[in-house]
Amino acid sequence: MIALDPVPRPIDTLPALGSAGAVALALRDETLRYADLEARTGAIAAWLAKAVDKGSRVASWLPKTVTACVLPLAVPRGGLVHVPVNPVLKRGQVSHILADSGASVLVTQAARAATLEPGDVPPGCRIVLEEEIVGDDVLPPSQSDPSTLAAILYTSGSTGKPKGVMLSHANLWLGAISVAHYLKISPEDRVLAVLPLSFDYGQNQLLSTWAAGASVAPLDYLTARDVVKAVERTGATTLAGVPPLWVQLLDAEWPAETAARLRRMTNSGGALTRPIIAGLRARFPKADLYPMYGLTEAFRSTYLAADLVDAHPDAIGRAIPFAEVMAVAADGSRAAPDAPGELVHAGPLVAQGYWQDPERTAARFRPAPDWTASGGMAVWSGDTVFEGADGLFRFVGRDDEMIKSAGNRISPTEIEDAVLRGGEAGEAVAIGVPDARLGQVIVVVARAVGDAGSAEAALRERLRRELPSFMQPARYEWRAALPLNANGKLDRATLRREVTA
Known part of the structure; x- marks a missing residue:
């Protein structure tokens, strides 16, 4: 288990945590060891730093290629801000993100670029195909201030267009260290990364794996059967998912020896129901199950330890490392045990607000209650929870x-x-x-x-x-x-x- 060092570092220094000869990234057509990951990060960073001005936004619209996986490290190393775009989005949604972020570059593939129409790419933004990013120059690991903006992740709400959540090097670094620690990821683990890399936990699949010096195998899948085959092919020990994926995987046929490979399953993006928990327990008897609750504005708030799932299947758990989480009553006081309150998240995982949206930032990012340990800015989630006498939080619902x-x-x-x-x-x-x-x-x-x-x-x-x-x-x-x-x-x-x- 990695140490819980609370001092953040530039996110692009993650490759240094792995053994140079160990496999960091395993795709069907290419494998990068940690030394290769460092070299590729430096090369892409050098190319981008020459192509655009410091502080520019670099958008990427790619499936899970090597470039897509390296960009979360390379873009910040170049003094730039990464804006990953979900590869399933269509031209209208891509156009909004490019315009809203003010991206200077869109890194993509020829087939995707061909779907864009005149006006979709705003003035001042140029399309770069991923194979064009080549060169002999290599940037060394950066010495960026951890508070520097590193990424903007666009998240869709119940109303309105997607909004960009601003994440610093520190947000990304501490999120990676926290998750790698409480999931007990070790260098021997192989993480099958099926979630979109534009999704906060999808990106964290890469970052937390590398924080632990383990190996990650990214997968774009069409059917649950693709995931089953990938678990067998890669020898995956760890799989993260969302509830609809677990439903699909429970409907799929799993050879017993393949199911037995999984040692760790993590859930976010919605509550696990009792039937799903029971199904996962029966199908994957050797796997620890970790339900988690989070929101992009603060990445992850709580997790339920694997040994508590059977006894408390309705709980979302306790605060993850580096997070201070509380239920706040309507009068601003801490809600009494078993009484409902708004979930408020304080501490260094709190994002820097919404990109160029002060009104929505002011509504969601507000000072923490004066009785908190962390103080500073907090995310007021709008979710109603209660904290039981057992110290576990339980989700009630979103106010809206x-x-x-x-x-x-x-x-x-x-x-x-x-x-x-x-x-x-x-x-x-x-x-x-x-x-x-x-x-x-x-x-x-x-x-x-x-x-x-x-x-x-x-x-x-x-x-x-x-x-x-x-x-x-x-x-x-x-x-x-x-x-x-x-x-x-x-x-x-x-x-x-x-x-x-």
Whole structure:
């Protein structure tokens, strides 16, 4: 287990933590050892530093190529700011990110560049194909101030266009050290990286692996079967995912010896339901399971230790290293044990705000309560949680997603957990829909296990026994599949628009 050194360093110095001859990055067509990773970082950094002015934003729109994996280190080494764009996004979304970030360069591939139309690339931004970034010059590791801006990650909210979260070298470095420590990643581990590199935890798959001196195998997959094959091919010991991916993987066929390779499974981007936990336990008996809660504005707030999952499957755990997390009551005091409050995250993992958006920054980034240990700026998440007497946090719901019906505030998460508990549905999203009499009624959009009609009848009968009348869904909408957003999470915003239209 790596040491928890609280002193941040420039993020581009990560390759120095690994053994020079050990494998740092393993793709199908190329393998980089730690010495190679350092050399490639320096070469790309040197090319970029000559191409654009210091402090410029460098966007990348790439699948998981070697260049895409090295850019999070190389761009900051060159004194520049990395803006990764999810490869599944289309031209309109890419155009918004380029314009909003003021990117000077878009690093991409010819096929992707060909999909862009006149006006998509703003004036002052030029397209560079990844194979054009070659040269003999190499920049040594930087001596950047850890507070210097290193990356802007664009995150989509429930409303409006994606907003750019500003991350410093210190944010990225301490996030990598924290995760590598509490997941107990060792140099012998092989991490299969399936999450998008534009997603905060997707990028951290690379950074935390390298912080531990381990090996990472990035994978762009189309089906769950691709992931199964990759676990076998790479000998993966560690896999990070989001709930929809776990559902797909549990439906896939796993040779027993392949499933037994996994020693560590980590979840973010949504709560693990009891059926998913039970399924993962049965399918991957040798794997430790780590549920986690986070938000891009502070990267990661809590994790649930693997030895607590079975006894506390409804918990999101305790604060990760370097984070101070608390439930704050409406009057600004610390919420009493088992009483709801807003989750507030303070400490050095807190981002620097939203890029060129002072209004939204002021709304989300506000001073920490004066009774906190960290002080300084905090992220006020808008999520309602409570901290139990056992010291574990439990998620209640987002304020903007809470359902208000007949004077009751209802957590959609609680409804979804109840719906999924009996196995009639494989996935479910609960939404509050306007109602003239009650204010809102509960509509559940779900994917049935088996016949939808039979599933709904059994579900209604069971929920009448388990939930009070004000929590009963008024309507079910059954879908063959639920939509996912660009990061592979259930697309609640799209479902909400469809159901309330």
